[in-house]
Amino acid sequence: MKAFEATNLYIRKASQLMNLGSRIELLLLSPEAEHNVTVPIELDNGEIAVFSGYRIQHNSARGPMKGGLRYHPTVDPDDVRALASLMTWKTAVVNIPYGGAKGGIACDPKQLSQPEMERLTRKFVQRISMEIGPQRDIPAPDVNTNAQVMAWIMDEYSRLHGYSPAVVTGKPLELHGSEGREAATGRGVIVITEAFINDLGRSMEGVTIAIQGFGNVGSYAAQCAHELGSKIVAVSDVGTSLYNPDGLDIPTLMTFAKTRRPLSEYEGEGVSRITPQELLALDVDVLIPAALGGVFTREVAETVRAKVIVEGANAPTEPEADEIFERRGIVVIPDILANAGGVTVSYFEWVQNIQCLRWAEAEVNERLRTIMTNSYATVRNLVKQRNLSWRTASFVVALGRVAKATVLRGV
Ligand code: NAD
Numbered sequence: 001m002k003a004f005e006a007t008n009l010y011i012r013k014a015s016q017l018m019n020l021g022s023r024i025e026l027l028l029l030s031p032e033a034e035h036n037v038t039v040p041i042e043l044d045n046g047e048i049a050v051f052s053g054y055r056i057q058h059n060s061a062r063g064p065m066k067g068g069l070r071y072h073p074t075v076d077p078d079d080v081r082a083l084a085s086l087m088t089w090k091t092a093v094v095n096i097p098y099g100g101a102k103g104g105i106a107c108d109p110k111q112l113s114q115p116e117m118e119r120l121t122r123k124f125v126q127r128i129s130m131e132i133g134p135q136r137d138i139p140a141p142d143v144n145t146n147a148q149v150m151a152w153i154m155d156e157y158s159r160l161h162g163y164s165p166a167v168v169t170g171k172p173l174e175l176h177g178s179e180g181r182e183a184a185t186g187r188g189v190i191v192i193t194e195a196f197i198n199d200l201g202r203s204m205e206g207v208t209i210a211i212q213g214f215g216n217v218g219s220y221a222a223q224c225a226h227e228l229g230s231k232i233v234a235v236s237d238v239g240t241s242l243y244n245p246d247g248l249d250i251p252t253l254m255t256f257a258k259t260r261r262p263l264s265e266y267e268g269e270g271v272s273r274i275t276p277q278e279l280l281a282l283d284v285d286v287l288i289p290a291a292l293g294g295v296f297t298r299e300v301a302e303t304v305r306a307k308v309i310v311e312g313a314n315a316p317t318e319p320e321a322d323e324i325f326e327r328r329g330i331v332v333i334p335d336i337l338a339n340a341g342g343v344t345v346s347y348f349e350w351v352q353n354i355q356c357l358r359w360a361e362a363e364v365n366e367r368l369r370t371i372m373t374n375s376y377a378t379v380r381n382l383v384k385q386r387n388l389s390w391r392t393a394s395f396v397v398a399l400g401r402v403a404k405a406t407v408l409r410g411v
Helices: 003-018 022-029 077-093 114-128 147-161 181-199 216-227 250-258 276-280 298-303 319-328 341-355 361-386 390-409
Strands: 033-042 048-059 065-071 099-106 137-141 208-212 231-236 241-243 272-274 286-289 308-310 331-333
Touching: 003 022, 003 077, 003 319, 003 390, 022 390, 033 077, 033 114, 048 065, 048 077, 048 114, 048 137, 065 077, 065 147, 065 341, 077 099, 077 341, 077 390, 099 114, 099 137, 114 147, 137 147, 137 341, 181 216, 181 286, 181 308, 181 331, 181 341, 181 361, 208 216, 208 276, 216 231, 216 250, 231 276, 241 276, 276 298, 298 319, 319 331, 331 390, 341 361, 361 390
Parallel strands: 065 099, 065 137, 208 231, 208 286, 286 308, 308 331
Antiparallel strands: 033 048, 048 099, 231 241, 241 272
């Protein structure tokens, strides 16, 4: 099933449960605008290469649109449309004053030099500069884009429209980024995981965790869980899955990851290599997908043995797999709740930029914890009261907020 179709399935399910009616449902399903642009750049060897870039703006009923920018060979309009829609529901479920959008460029960053990446980013901003803005649509990092890319976006947009740090979030600290933003998504994943584990009457101490993907989200999730005494038994990147049943040495792995080397070059005592399929099928308490979407297919879902899946990645679970998890009693805490920590601290960054002030890291982390635990409690209450899955309950909360805003503003 295509990604956008899968997202729409969840929206329809929640809308029907809430009796929103076909008029509102149609509004909630339809993206507001889709910008498809070509992004030509001069390569270092003097040749011209033309890339496809997208910015899809799903819904602005609750505020300016917000969402990441992804550089990856698999980026296509259907994927970006689905991710834009998920941003609408994510910002609504944590109740921050934004709508949803997403962008991407179909490219392989591994094949591009740093100057080529910069030219690509600046040209993309030139192409969409009338469509984004601090009160219109605010990009942020996603797969293969980082603080440096955000700095180029801020600079290029400011060159065209005047000084505008609030046009993009996830910027370097030296350029009005927020303390705590880099770790925010992974930290939020673990705040939610801890709340769930506490509800089971346990602490995070000794909880076993496997994490697919050791980039921004996966590595900080590992670090935060490690600090709480959990045992991270497996982590992976695109080429290698590391396993140690006694728990991996997360501080050393974090230092290693900062050198940007692949996990295939990592050697540690008691560490063995397993296959990506074996990682997903480990008998652990918590499984955290933190790589790309579409990981849990029907076949993979039958092999999972974790008790709870906390979706660090966006859209890692196909709808057929979701049904299998439900039947097998495996709880899935959905992306729109579990990984909302990133957009929450992006919101804090935007607020700080607009007010020209700076919050300390402890304040950012505390505000993040408050928003994530409140959102968790709202969804959990609905799960319990109406006997819904966590995904359906999260969509019900989010759709309720966006539908109300839509009706109040008028079609
Ligand atoms: P990243 O580029 O920093 O890291 C991605 C990681 O996944 C890398 O370690 C990569 O090697 C690994 N990976 C890729 N394909 C894999 C595969 N087939 N098997 C195992 N590992 C694989 O990206 P990120 O920012 O950490 O984003 C990861 C996911 O989290 C994405 O789905 C993204 O949309 C989502 N997300 C990110 C943020 C954020 O703030 N960065 C916020 C919300 C959601």
